[in-house]
Amino acid sequence: MTMSTEPPALPTRRMNPWDPPAELAGFRAREPIRRLRYPDGHVGWLVTSHSLARSVLADPRFSARSELKRAPVARPGVDLFFGVPALPGWLVDMDAPEHTRIRRQLAGRFTAHRMRELKPQIEQLVEDHLAAMARSKPPIDLVEAFALPVPSLTICELLGVPYGERADFQRNSATLFRLEASVDDAAKAMEHLNGLLRGLVEHKRGRPSDDLLSMLVTDGTLSTEEIAGVGVLLLTAGHETTANSLSLGTFALLSHPDQLARLKADPSLVDNTVEELLRYLTIFHFGVPRTPVVDVEIAGQRLRAGESVTVSLPAANRDPEHFDEPDRLDLSRRTTGHLAFGYGIHQCIGQNLARIEMRIALQALFRRFPDLALAVPPTEVPVSTDMGIYGVHRLPVTW
Amino acid sequence: MRIAVDAEACVGSGLCALATPEVFDQDDTDGSVVLLAAEPPPEFFDAVRDAIESCPVKAISMAGHQE
Ligand code: HEM
Ligand code: SF4
DSSP states (O other): OOOSSOOOBOOOOOSSSSSOOTHHHHHHHHOSEEEEEOTTSOEEEEEOSHHHHHHHHHOTTEEOOGGGOOOSSOOGGGGGTTTSOOOTTOGGGOOTTHHHHHHHHHHTTSOHHHHHHTHHHHHHHHHHHHHHHHHSOSOEEHIIIIITHHHHHHHHHHHTOOGGGHHHHHHHHHHHHBTTOOHHHHHHHHHHHHHHHHHHHHHHHHSOOSSHHHHHHHHOSSOHHHHHHHHHHHHHHHHHHHHHHHHHHHHHHHHOHHHHHHHHHOGGGHHHHHHHHHHHHOSOTTOEEEEESSOEEETTEEEOTTOOEEEOHHHHTTOTTTSSSTTSOOTTSOOTTOOTTOOSTTSOTTHHHHHHHHHHHHHHHHHHOTTOEESSOGGGSOBOTTBSSOOBSOOEEEO | OEEEEOTTTOOOOOHHHHHOTTTEEEOTTTOOEEESOSSOOGGGHHHHHHHHHHOTTOOEEEESOOO
């Protein structure tokens, strides 16, 4: 078969801060799996429907190995991770059974009951930051005052990383997520983070305490390199994502006053509010990469082994076949089956931590500051389309 | 409603155990699902159906159920 027209690149231009690029809806309606041109000229595939997204992500013929991965948007720094073997401990870039071995080591530390036990600690953190906010003079940047420090402190505590290191690791972690970062920038950021974590692992060998890194050290199953790698992955994935969900989620609520009024009137809506914000905003805006390791036939298309596949989580989460009126933010809708945390064996290991942090943070924020409002026109909020994870760079608020 | 779980397939996402702790828990060593109530009372039927639908590896299943 010959292609009469060149396949499109992944659409990335948003018409507003909330909706994924409009072209995705057209693709999903006409060709839920279709050809996609990658920045390096490769022609692979784009998956946009909820049902196909789930089939691909659940199918072991689609590999998550980094050797085979390709970024759907220009991102020079990604050469550090893609096209090369997985970094030690980076389970997100591995298939079973290597993936299983590391996942099992970690999952016991992220169980629902452990995450529930963290509640009082997170509540205290949230209260402290809101109290400090209340003492300052508005307008302030909610990202810096609240949305970033709360998840950063939480993941530091959980891992056993001294919070004094935060300025460094926040900056280096942001470099890894920046699309423009060169391989060199990314390599330096990575080396710094690895160095920090390796040092901590060595330190904890001598005097282990109750944190996750100590537990991995004492257990002895993973090597020092693997533990340091897991540490970098959890540290970077664990604060940037939740911080962006919180700040972008707050921006969305402030911009949908009818919905925010419902939450204020009935705080028990918060659990579903978090799910709906996760679905509606889907901050993994470029989706997740997979590669078939054998030829696969799916929905009438024949994918050859090695052709890159991008599973668009934002498109899948707006699929009208799965969600009624998907483009509407509705805090009481049925959100079951949303794909903001992915699907299949790699589904986010930190999802319940993120959920609990977001529930506590959003509820407390609007209880303490019922008159919270944007301090700039919505069009002046800098959204982070220049990052691997979608969100806002700053959220100026007043009260 | 009688339910079954496949702890081997489970990847410890904790979706089921966070939503319905009366029915599902997780093992402390590897995070795998632990079934607390194989025949949960009717007030949990909807929650269990949600868990079946959302489990990322289809590790929860239902064997014969009475409405
Ligand atoms: C709202 C916040 C978050 C979102 C939207 C999110 C989203 C995701 C998604 C979509 C994946 C799947 C990637 C793939 O299939 O290729 C994933 C995996 C992962 N996430 Fe998250 N995440 C969040 C918070 C966190 C937190 C708080 C942590 C750590 C504490 C974390 C750690 C990880 C890890 C380690 C993986 C890889 C799991 C594996 O490969 O088995 N994430 N996340
Ligand atoms: S939802 Fe599925 S994968 Fe997640 S803990 Fe429950 S059984 Fe395991």
